[in-house]
Amino acid sequence: MSDNHKTSICTLANLKGGTSKTTTTVNLAAAFAHTGKRVLVVDMDPQGSATEILGGRDAAKQTGKSLAYAIRNELPLEAVALSSNTNNVDLLAGTSDLQQIVKEKTGSFTNDKLLKFVFETKALHQYQVILVDTHPSRDCLLASALNMTHYYLIPVFPEPSSSRGLLEMVELAEEVRKYSNSSLTILGCVITKFDKRNATHRNYEKIIREIAASANFHVFENNIPISNHVQAAESACLPLLDYQPNSTIATSYSMLAGEILPALKGRRVGRIPTPNTKSLAQAAHASAIEVIDEI
Ligand SMILES: Nc1ncnc2c1ncn2[C@@H]1O[C@H](COP(=O)(O)OP(=O)(O)OP(=O)(O)O)[C@@H](O)[C@H]1O
Numbered sequence: 001m002s003d004n005h006k007t008s009i010c011t012l013a014n015l016k017g018g019t020s021k022t023t024t025t026v027n028l029a030a031a032f033a034h035t036g037k038r039v040l041v042v043d044m045d046p047q048g049s050a051t052e053i054l055g056g057r058d059a060a061k062q063t064g065k066s067l068a069y070a071i072r073n074e075l076p077l078e079a080v081a082l083s084s085n086t087n088n089v090d091l092l093a094g095t096s097d098l099q100q101i102v103k104e105k106t107g108s109f110t111n112d113k114l115l116k117f118v119f120e121t122k123a124l125h126q127y128q129v130i131l132v133d134t135h136p137s138r139d140c141l142l143a144s145a146l147n148m149t150h151y152y153l154i155p156v157f158p159e160p161s162s163s164r165g166l167l168e169m170v171e172l173a174e175e176v177r178k179y180s181n182s183s184l185t186i187l188g189c190v191i192t193k194f195d196k197r198n199a200t201h202r203n204y205e206k207i208i209r210e211i212a213a214s215a216n217f218h219v220f221e222n223n224i225p226i227s228n229h230v231q232a233a234e235s236a237c238l239p240l241l242d243y244q245p246n247s248t249i250a251t252s253y254s255m256l257a258g259e260i261l262p263a264l265k266g267r268r269v270g271r272i273p274t275p276n277t278k279s280l281a282q283a284a285h286a287s288a289i290e291v292i293d294e295i
């Protein structure tokens with residue numbers, strides 16, 4: 001099988017809330033699908049925002065097909081996958097039952113392997129890209145996503161707390177890589193809700209890029225701009241590429257997808273690039289001091 005046909009699983013994660021994980025998941029999925037890839041979105045957030053935007057909420061209710069149902073019954077993904085409102089994008093729906101699963105699995109030895117039966121199926125290989133949207137909690141849902149994923153992508157907002165959020169996320173993922181998923185590979189981070197007219201945003205873009213360079217991980221060239229179209233597209237329950245295909249933000253997501261695709265090569269084997277958490281901690285600390293000095 002050529003690299004083009006390998007399945008790449010990528011989790012979008014940041015322990016900080018509201019950094020555009022869901023918006024980026026949905027819009028990258030649409031952008032990959034527009035290039036002819038078959039995509040699966042796995043919504044691991046009990047709030048189900050990605051499910052809602054991709055038009056899966058009613059179908060999940062009516063059919064009972066959801067990620068939580070699959071986890072509870074040890075079912076493979078094909079048993080619960082729903083079609084979304086976007087061609088070539090399927091969905092494992094996130095529902096509030098996921099929160100119940102977190103409670104039920106507390107204390108279980110295997111609660112970081114919740115996706116094992118969902119993903120261990122031949123049907124996985126009908127998708128070229130699988131994007132996993134997570135919620136900002138250090139719990140068994142996030143641990144399970146990181147355990148089964150090949151790559152992780154960190155959306156960051158250009159603000160003072162971003163370096164601390166980056167450090168926390170990378171340290172957590174490194175722990176998972178060392179102890180349970182040795183091929184977990186950082187794809188990099190993407191700067192979201194960026195306002196190029198805002199001097200603070202430009203300053204934090206510079207800081208994030210410097211921190212990443214010193215800690216040996218990538219920041220994608222395309223920043224995602226702040227845009228009113230995001231809320232409007234959410235209300236219409238559509239990805240931006242379907243709602244406003246010619247908007248700057250839809251174009252940014254297409255270009256970001258173009259940057260990301262060549263890096264997705266299925267499960268990495270052999271030596272994988274790892275971020276330097278010590279340098280990251282030093283750089284994050286230094287940037288925090290810079291912020292205090294500025295204040
Ligand atoms: N580029 C953008 N421009 C303007 N608003 C945006 C942009 N991206 C996201 N938003 C808005 O910011 C809020 C948070 O976005 P989103 O839900 O994607 O973040 P999240 O990281 O998934 O949040 P959570 O941690 O709660 O899951 C939403 O109201 C969304 O509409």
Ligand SMILES: [Mg+2]
Nearest residue numbers: 021022045049
């Ligand atoms: Mg979200």
